[in-house]
Amino acid sequence: MRLELFLLVTVAIYAAAKPLSKAAGTRNKLLLISFDGFRWDYDHDVDTPNLDQLLVDGVKAKYITPPMLTMTAPSHFTTITGRWVEDHEVVHNMMFNATTNLKVPYKKTLTKSKWWDNGVLPLWITAQNQGLKTGSFYFPGGGVTYGGQAVNKAIVEMSGHPDDNETEWRHNIDRVMSWFSDENFNLVTLYYGEPDNVGHAKGPDHPDRKVIIKQIDRTIGYLREAIVRHHLTDKLNVIITSDHGMTTVKKRPQVDEIILNKYLNLLKLASFEILDYGGFGILTPRPGKEQEVFNALSNAPNLTVYKKNEIPESFHLAKSERLPPIVIVADLGFNLNSRFIVYVNKGDHGYHNREMDMKTIFWAFGPDFKKNFLSEPFDSIHIYPLMCKLLQIEPAPHNGSLSVTENLNNCVLSAGGPPGARLSALLLMLVLLSVLAQL
Structure with missing residues (x-):
C-alpha cells in the first residue's frame, strides 16, 4: 500500500513540475485584422458601440506606437515579423532600386517577392513550418513567397480595387470565418484599406472620416455575430490593430510649403x-x-x-x-x-513615430484574453511574440518582448496549457502525502 501511494505521489510531483500542454486539437485560432490609417483617437468623437464593447469583452491599449517608418508596407511587415524596418528591409511603400531608378507603386509590390523576401520570416511561414494552416486576405506581404514558400491561402488586393464597400467588407469576413470553421485554418490576417483613404483624400478632421469609422464599427459588430454563427466564440482570438495614424497636411496660404x-x-x-x-x-x-x-x-x-x-x-x-x-x-x-x-492629399503620414497623430490602435478579445482591461501604450513590434504565444509556436528571431504584453492575456503557461491542471496536480500531491504520513 505504501509503495503504491509512493508511486502516485511521484507521478503527481512530476505532473506538477512539468508545464502542461493543451491536448491535441485544442489550440485556439487567431485572426489579425488591420484597418489602415486608424489613428489612436478616431473613435473618441464618434458613437462606436461595438468598438466600445471590445474593451468590456477584451483588452484595449491606450495607443500603440508604429515603427519608423509610419507607412503601410514597412509598418505591417514589422507587425507580422516582429522585426525593425532595418532588419526586414521593407523600407518604403514603393519598391525601388536606387541604381536603376526603378520605382513600383505600392499595390503593384504586393506580388513582388523580391521586395518582401529578405531573409526575415513572417508569421504565416513560421506557423506553417510548425504544422499550422495560415491565410492572408489582402494583408501586405501575404501574397508573395519566402524562400519559395507561399502562404497556404492568399488573396491579394489589386490596383484600383475600391476599399470602402461595406457589403464586400462583410463578405470578406464571411469568407475568413469559413476558412476557420470549414477548412480549419489556425491563423488568418485580414486587411482593410480604410480609414486611410478617406484620411488622405479628405483629412482626419473631415466629417467623412467619422462616417467611415461608424462603418468600421458596424463591421466589428458583424464580425462578432459571424464568430457566433460559425461556433468560434470559444476557439478564436481576435487582434484589431493598424499601421499608422494620420495628420492634417499644412498648405498655402497658411504655411510656406x-x-x-x-x-x-x-x-x-x-x-x-x-x-x-x-x-x-x-x-x-x-x-x-x-x-x-x-x-x-x-x-x-x-x-x-x-x-x-x-x-x-x-x-x-x-x-x-x-x-x-x-x-x-x-x-x-x-x-x-x-x-x-x-x-x-488633405491628410498624410510618414512622420516621426513619436508624434501622437502617428499613434494607432490595439483591441483584442477571445478565450485567451482578459476582459475589461485597459493597457498602457506599447510599440507595435511586441504584437508578434504575443501572436506566437497565442498560437503556441516557437517564434522566429524577432525584436519584440512578451513581457510588454504579459498583462493582456490568460495564457500563463509557455505551452498554453490550462493553469488549473498544475494546481490540481499539486493538490493531489498534498492529499497523497497526507495519507502517506498517516500510514
Missing part, C-alpha cells in the same frame, strides 16, 4: 530620389556630393535631414542596406515636394 529644389539643385546633385511622397523622403547624392546635399538640406525649414549612418538608434533604420545615404523627415503636417507642388 516645402520645395526642396529651392535649397539644392536636384538635377545636378541627386542621382535618385523619392521625395514627393508625404512626410518621408530618401535621396542618393551623386558621387562626392553627399556633404553638399546634406548641408543644403540642413538649411531647409520644417524638416530634419539625416545621413543614414547617423540616424538615431531609436529609428532602427541605420543598418538598412536598402535605404539611400540621405533620409529626410518632415515636421508634422509638412509634405516633401521636390521641384514643385504636386501633392493634393
Whole structure:
C-alpha cells in the first residue's frame, strides 16, 4: 500500500513540475485584422458601440506606437515579423532600386517577392513550418513567397480595387470565418484599406472620416455575430490593430510649403530620389556630393535631414542596406515636394513615430484574453511574440518582448496549457502525502 501511494505521489510531483500542454486539437485560432490609417483617437468623437464593447469583452491599449517608418508596407511587415524596418528591409511603400531608378507603386509590390523576401520570416511561414494552416486576405506581404514558400491561402488586393464597400467588407469576413470553421485554418490576417483613404483624400478632421469609422464599427459588430454563427466564440482570438495614424497636411496660404529644389539643385546633385511622397523622403547624392546635399538640406525649414549612418538608434533604420545615404523627415503636417507642388492629399503620414497623430490602435478579445482591461501604450513590434504565444509556436528571431504584453492575456503557461491542471496536480500531491504520513 505504501509503495503504491509512493508511486502516485511521484507521478503527481512530476505532473506538477512539468508545464502542461493543451491536448491535441485544442489550440485556439487567431485572426489579425488591420484597418489602415486608424489613428489612436478616431473613435473618441464618434458613437462606436461595438468598438466600445471590445474593451468590456477584451483588452484595449491606450495607443500603440508604429515603427519608423509610419507607412503601410514597412509598418505591417514589422507587425507580422516582429522585426525593425532595418532588419526586414521593407523600407518604403514603393519598391525601388536606387541604381536603376526603378520605382513600383505600392499595390503593384504586393506580388513582388523580391521586395518582401529578405531573409526575415513572417508569421504565416513560421506557423506553417510548425504544422499550422495560415491565410492572408489582402494583408501586405501575404501574397508573395519566402524562400519559395507561399502562404497556404492568399488573396491579394489589386490596383484600383475600391476599399470602402461595406457589403464586400462583410463578405470578406464571411469568407475568413469559413476558412476557420470549414477548412480549419489556425491563423488568418485580414486587411482593410480604410480609414486611410478617406484620411488622405479628405483629412482626419473631415466629417467623412467619422462616417467611415461608424462603418468600421458596424463591421466589428458583424464580425462578432459571424464568430457566433460559425461556433468560434470559444476557439478564436481576435487582434484589431493598424499601421499608422494620420495628420492634417499644412498648405498655402497658411504655411510656406516645402520645395526642396529651392535649397539644392536636384538635377545636378541627386542621382535618385523619392521625395514627393508625404512626410518621408530618401535621396542618393551623386558621387562626392553627399556633404553638399546634406548641408543644403540642413538649411531647409520644417524638416530634419539625416545621413543614414547617423540616424538615431531609436529609428532602427541605420543598418538598412536598402535605404539611400540621405533620409529626410518632415515636421508634422509638412509634405516633401521636390521641384514643385504636386501633392493634393488633405491628410498624410510618414512622420516621426513619436508624434501622437502617428499613434494607432490595439483591441483584442477571445478565450485567451482578459476582459475589461485597459493597457498602457506599447510599440507595435511586441504584437508578434504575443501572436506566437497565442498560437503556441516557437517564434522566429524577432525584436519584440512578451513581457510588454504579459498583462493582456490568460495564457500563463509557455505551452498554453490550462493553469488549473498544475494546481490540481499539486493538490493531489498534498492529499497523497497526507495519507502517506498517516500510514
